[in-house]
Amino acid sequence: MALDFSETEKEILYQSVLDNKFPDDMGRFGPFGGRYIPETLVPAFSRLEIGVKKYLNDPQFIESWQNELNEWVGRPTAMTYAKQLSHAWGAEVWLKREDLAHTGAHKINNAIGQALLAKKLGAKQIIAETGAGQHGVASAAACARVGLPCRVYMGAVDIKRQAPNVDRMRQLGAEVCAVKTGDQTLRAAIDEAMRNWVSDPADIYYIIGSAVGPHPYPFLVREFQSVIGREARKQIVTQAGGLPNAIFACVGGGSNAIGLFHSFLGDREVELIGVEAGGHGPDLGQNAATLATGTPGVLQGAYTMILQNHDGQVQETHSVSAGLDYSGVGPEHALLQSIGRVDYESATDTEALLALSELCKAEGILTALETAHAFAAAKKWASNNPGKRLLIGNSGRGDKDMITLSAHMKG
Amino acid sequence: MASSKQIESILKKNKRNNTTALIPFFTAGYPQLNSFASNLVNISKVGDIVEIGVPFSDPMADGMTIQRSSHQALINGVNLKWIFDQIETVSHQLQAPLVMMSYLNPLLAFGFKALSQRAKEVGIGGFIVPDLPLEESDELRIALENEGLGLIQLITPATPASRMIDLCAASKGFIYAVTMTGITGSDKGLSLKLAKYLNQISNLTELPICAGFGVRSAKDVEIIGQHAVGAIVGSALVEAMEREEDFIGFLKRLR
Numbered sequence: 001m002a003l004d005f006s007e008t009e010k011e012i013l014y015q016s017v018l019d020n021k022f023p024d025d026m027g028r029f030g031p032f033g034g035r036y037i038p039e040t041l042v043p044a045f046s047r048l049e050i051g052v053k054k055y056l057n058d059p060q061f062i063e064s065w066q067n068e069l070n071e072w073v074g075r076p077t078a079m080t081y082a083k084q085l086s087h088a089w090g091a092e093v094w095l096k097r098e099d100l101a102h103t104g105a106h107k108i109n110n111a112i113g114q115a116l117l118a119k120k121l122g123a124k125q126i127i128a129e130t131g132a133g134q135h136g137v138a139s140a141a142a143c144a145r146v147g148l149p150c151r152v153y154m155g156a157v158d159i160k161r162q163a164p165n166v167d168r169m170r171q172l173g174a175e176v177c178a179v180k181t182g183d184q185t186l187r188a189a190i191d192e193a194m195r196n197w198v199s200d201p202a203d204i205y206y207i208i209g210s211a212v213g214p215h216p217y218p219f220l221v222r223e224f225q226s227v228i229g230r231e232a233r234k235q236i237v238t239q240a241g242g243l244p245n246a247i248f249a250c251v252g253g254g255s256n257a258i259g260l261f262h263s264f265l266g267d268r269e270v271e272l273i274g275v276e277a278g279g280h281g282p283d284l285g286q287n288a289a290t291l292a293t294g295t296p297g298v299l300q301g302a303y304t305m306i307l308q309n310h311d312g313q314v315q316e317t318h319s320v321s322a323g324l325d326y327s328g329v330g331p332e333h334a335l336l337q338s339i340g341r342v343d344y345e346s347a348t349d350t351e352a353l354l355a356l357s358e359l360c361k362a363e364g365i366l367t368a369l370e371t372a373h374a375f376a377a378a379k380k381w382a383s384n385n386p387g388k389r390l391l392i393g394n395s396g397r398g399d400k401d402m403i404t405l406s407a408h409m410k411g
Numbered sequence: 412m413a414s415s416k417q418i419e420s421i422l423k424k425n426k427r428n429n430t431t432a433l434i435p436f437f438t439a440g441y442p443q444l445n446s447f448a449s450n451l452v453n454i455s456k457v458g459d460i461v462e463i464g465v466p467f468s469d470p471m472a473d474g475m476t477i478q479r480s481s482h483q484a485l486i487n488g489v490n491l492k493w494i495f496d497q498i499e500t501v502s503h504q505l506q507a508p509l510v511m512m513s514y515l516n517p518l519l520a521f522g523f524k525a526l527s528q529r530a531k532e533v534g535i536g537g538f539i540v541p542d543l544p545l546e547e548s549d550e551l552r553i554a555l556e557n558e559g560l561g562l563i564q565l566i567t568p569a570t571p572a573s574r575m576i577d578l579c580a581a582s583k584g585f586i587y588a589v590t591m592t593g594i595t596g597s598d599k600g601l602s603l604k605l606a607k608y609l610n611q612i613s614n615l616t617e618l619p620i621c622a623g624f625g626v627r628s629a630k631d632v633e634i635i636g637q638h639a640v641g642a643i644v645g646s647a648l649v650e651a652m653e654r655e656e657d658f659i660g661f662l663k664r665l666r
Contacts, residue, residue: 026547034547035544035546038541039564039565039567039589040472040567042574043569181478182468182469182482187469191471195472195474201569297520298515298516299516300471306516308516308520311491311517312467312518312519312521313468313485313517314468314469315468
């Protein structure tokens with residue numbers, strides 16, 4: 001159950017969102033967020049916060065990042081009208097094509113931004129965590145680009161189901177460390193990266209891959225990912241002639257969703273829908289639908305919605321997609337849910353696999369399993385809202401998922 | 412009934428007597444549920460204060476040993492209510508006051524007011540919360556201090572001097588000085604700059620200082636004892652339990 005706000009409180013919080021008041025000085029998005037870290041990391045976070053304030057307000061730094069986005073990442077990414085899907089769904093369907101960004105997903109926007117920042121801050125070693133491997137690949141590529149050594153922590157379970165990405169990271173010069181503790185997926189990889197950081201906070205820079213973790217990470221990642229929504233808003237107005245009625249994005253930690261939604265938060269007439277992993281079904285442990293079924297608590301440095309039992313122990317999750325297989329969610333999403341600005345739904349493994357297949361055949365786009373969850377929810381919405389215009393964040397491509405997909409094709 | 416004052420006065424007594432206080436740490440419910448209460452009683456006969464670890468699913472500031480013990484304890488079915496109930500069954504046999512080490516989320520789930528009352532009832536004088544920095548700690552601190560308990564603050568070699576002053580002012584019972592930057596259980600030995608670092612903290616506070624992280628031998632305890640009132644021994648004790656060795660003997664040999 002989410003926190004309960006009165007309508008007046010919701011309106012005040014929403015206005016603060018629009019006025020850019022979050023995160024506040026304590027790193028909070030309303031009640032969510034903050035910075036729950038070991039004392040050892042306090043000086044490192046203080047340095048990071050100062051660096052973030054300095055460089056994100058430095059036109060030269062932003063220009064260097066923007067140059068990399070244009071020349072190396074390949075931005076702006078396309079806005080594609082999905083002709084066949086539109087016909088099949090009885091709606092007007094548009095896709096923001098983050099799958100076309102370098103390394104195959106939106107993750108690169110943030111990875112190159114943070115790698116440039118790390119360089120400015122004098123880091124000697126980059127560490128990163130990865131679930132699906134997309135952020136690991138993006139970090140490895142970004143580190144190669146800026147000339148810093150990169151070590152990626154990845155859960156042993158994920159290494160198995162995302163083997164091609166593991167080899168890509170190594171090819172890009174990164175060291176990949178298998179994490180065999182905890183749930184051996186994304187959450188354990190973040191824990192291990194934090195632990196490693198604690199061992200040498202002065203020289204290590206941790207490139208976190210989603211809009212999660214202690215302040216200022218949720219803010220920093222959102223800023224680097226908001227390029228998605230800024231482009232998308234302009235593109236859809238130009239290409240379609242107006243704003244969409246609804247926007248869909250998949251949510252694990254929530255970086256592509258917050259990046260896409262952010263430019264549309266003030267457009268009250270635009271419905272925003274985040275889609276989480278419904279896994280096998282609604283029971284605890286069977287899914288990763290944190291916002292739909294979780295409760296507030298502190299995980300990995302932030303007060304946010306998490307999947308936990310009554311004792312405050314964080315629960316393991318299930319999703320067919322490694323990138324959504326996470327027990328927490330970015331604190332800004334927790335706020336947007338509690339004030340009712342964004343709706344969060346879930347799609348099951350089966351629904352996602354069906355949606356992936358439908359998109360492939362209709363538009364010739366092999367989307368990532370994570371992204372497929374957004375398509376599944378969008379299709380349902382379209383059937384209840386005929387003739388409307390909708391925008392789907394096509395956050396990544398599905399080449400990495402071929403092992404999983406092949407297994408499902410064989411049944 | 413325990414209090415942060417009691418913890419402080421026991422340590423100050425050690426200081427007056429020029430003895431090094433020994434503070435053993437172990438994970439509640441590890442290796443087995445049914446040995447927790449008796450282990451606690453036996454350890455309290457050797458230690459001056461006993462630190463009980465509450466297992467958590469995401470122990471991000473702990474090394475492999477404590478991760479393993481936490482994981483096993485959770486599989487064994489440990490929760491905070493059970494720990495309090497177990498302590499209560501033997502509280503009259505305990506020969507040392509207790510402090511509790513827990514990550515924040517299990518404490519949040521229990522509720523800070525209920526936590527403070529129950530902790531006081533069973534004889535816990537203070538809490539160490541490794542993922543709760545000073546800036547986020549007001550709510551829990553106030554709840555604990557309302558019951559005469561307190562938050563024990565950690566200081567690390569990376570902590571700037573100005574922050575050390577704030578941490579000392581907020582701490583109750585003692586100051587937990589991390590003796591090396593890093594996670595618990597590393598065997599790199601004790602920092603060469605240890606003396607300077609511990610003396611720097613001593614100059615800032617009247618509170619006793621206890622040092623931990625990486626204490627494994629009588630020699631470590633002796634070195635720490637030259638500059639601090641107490642030595643906290645955690646990973647090495649849990650490893651001895653893990654190997655099913657005579658961990659009470661191990662603790663006695665640290666003296």
